[in-house]
Every structure is written in structure tokens, then in C-alpha cells.
Amino acid sequence: MKDRILKSAVDLFWRYGVKSVTMDDIAKELGISKKTIYQQFSDKDAIVKEVVEIELNSEQCDIDRLEAEANDPIEEVMRTSDYMRASFATMNPVLLNDLKKYHPKAWASFQKHKHEHIIQSISGNLQRGVAAGLYRNDIDVDVLARMRVEQIEMAFDPAIFPPQKFAMIEVHTQLIHHFLRGILTAQGFEVYNNYAEKSAQEVNQS
Structure with a gap:
């Protein structure tokens, strides 16, 4: 039951953001009573914190796998960019901002993960x-590792990139490619351009 609650919560949070999803919504999605949820979790904040920690651990495993499979650091960045595009395609852009404003424990878990793993x-x-x-x-x-991780967080900030004006996926894509191009050597540009050309061809064929 606990796993079912967490899975339902993930789906709802990713679709609608965290603030707008209530315990009633989770119960209705599962066809159970709120009492059943409270037997597993003390409150919504506890659900949010566990959901965030599970998703961060899963994401870290995926990133580690991409790193191991990549032929070089540039391919690693390009594949990570594709991974982020796929992940963000189903994520409500207000999600991270909701955590920051309304769920300090979950936000602290994200910040801990950011400093211990992402950087x-x-x-x-x-x-x-x-x-x-x-x-x-x-x-x-x-300096650049910290700048890059702040770019990731910044792309979720609705005050900087209002979701009604900017597509979050495109913001992330622009930022990551801008960052990468700024650090490449001439040799690096050759490798990067080959990957970019291959990626464009795959998009055109799909």
C-alpha cells in the first residue's frame, strides 16, 4: 500500500505540481480512504519528502549509467541532455518552486543531493x-560546476522563465548547449558538432 501511495503521488505531483495536489486527490486516485493514507504517512509533507528522495536516487542511478556508457565527456553531456528532456516532458514546471516554497524538508533533500551528487x-x-x-x-x-547546477535550478524559476511564455524543456536545452559550447576546445567542437549533426538527423528521421 505504501508503494501504491507513493506511485500515485509521483504521478499527481508531476502532472499538477505539489501545492495543488491534496491528500483527498491521492486517495481518490487510488480509490481508498484518507485514513488508509494516514496509516502509512503522518501528513502530505512526509509523502512529498519520500517521493523526492526516491526520485532523486533513481535519477542518480540513471545519470551514473549514462556516464558509464558514454564514449567521452561530450557524449555524456549530450545524452544527459536527452535524458533531461524526456524527464521534463512529463513534469509540471512549478514542481521545484512548490518544493522550495511549501515543503522545506523535501527541499532540503534536494539541496543535499545537489551539493553531494550533482555538483x-x-x-x-x-x-x-x-x-x-x-x-x-x-x-x-x-566555479563552472556550481554555475551549471544553478542554471538547472534557475530554469525552474517561474519569476525568470514564466511557464506561459517559456517551455521548460527548451530553456534547459538552450542553457546546457550554451554552457557546453563555452568550454570546448577546437577538438571538442569537432566532437560536439558530430554529435549535434547525428542528433539532428535522428530528429528529422523520426
Whole structure:
């Protein structure tokens, strides 16, 4: 039952955001009473926190797999970009902002994950790219890793990118490619352009 509640909550939160989904909505989606939910979770905040932690762990496993499968750091970034596009396609753009404003425990889990895993993952990619001669050797890895992770969070901010005007997926795509192009060497650009051309061909064929 606990797993069913969490799965239903994920679906509803991703579709409608966190704030607008009530315990009644979750109960109705599952065809159960709120009492049954409260037997598993003390309140909505507890559901949100567990949902966020599960999704972050799942995402980290996927990112680790992409890193292991990629032939080089640029392919890793390009594949991560595709992964993010697929993930964000079903995500309500207000989701992250709802966590920040209304669920401090879940937001703290996200911030912990951001600093312990996402920044570390980006730093590793930057270091590998420099070592391979694909990224400029004069970049400051610590600065750029933090800048990149803040870009990801910024794209969710409705005050900067109002969802009625900007598609979140396109904002993320623009930011990640702008970031990547700014650190490439001449050799890196050749590799990047090959991936970009291949990606464009696949889009045209689909």
C-alpha cells in the first residue's frame, strides 16, 4: 500500500505540481480512504519528502549509467541532455518552486543531493573533458560546476522563465548547449558538432 501511495503521488505531483495536489486527490486516485493514507504517512509533507528522495536516487542511478556508457565527456553531456528532456516532458514546471516554497524538508533533500551528487557529477565530467583535450584547460572546475547546477535550478524559476511564455524543456536545452559550447576546445567542437549533426538527423528521421 505504501508503494501504491507513493506511485500515485509521483504521478499527481508531476502532472499538477505539489501545492495543488491534496491528500483527498491521492486517495481518490487510488480509490481508498484518507485514513488508509494516514496509516502509512503522518501528513502530505512526509509523502512529498519520500517521493523526492526516491526520485532523486533513481535519477542518480540513471545519470551514473549514462556516464558509464558514454564514449567521452561530450557524449555524456549530450545524452544527459536527452535524458533531461524526456524527464521534463512529463513534469509540471512549478514542481521545484512548490518544493522550495511549501515543503522545506523535501527541499532540503534536494539541496543535499545537489551539493553531494550533482555538483560532483558535473565536476567529474569537466575534469575528464579537460584531461581528454575536449574542454579548455583554463576553466575553473569548481566555479563552472556550481554555475551549471544553478542554471538547472534557475530554469525552474517561474519569476525568470514564466511557464506561459517559456517551455521548460527548451530553456534547459538552450542553457546546457550554451554552457557546453563555452568550454570546448577546437577538438571538442569537432566532437560536439558530430554529435549535434547525428542528433539532428535522428530528429528529422523520426
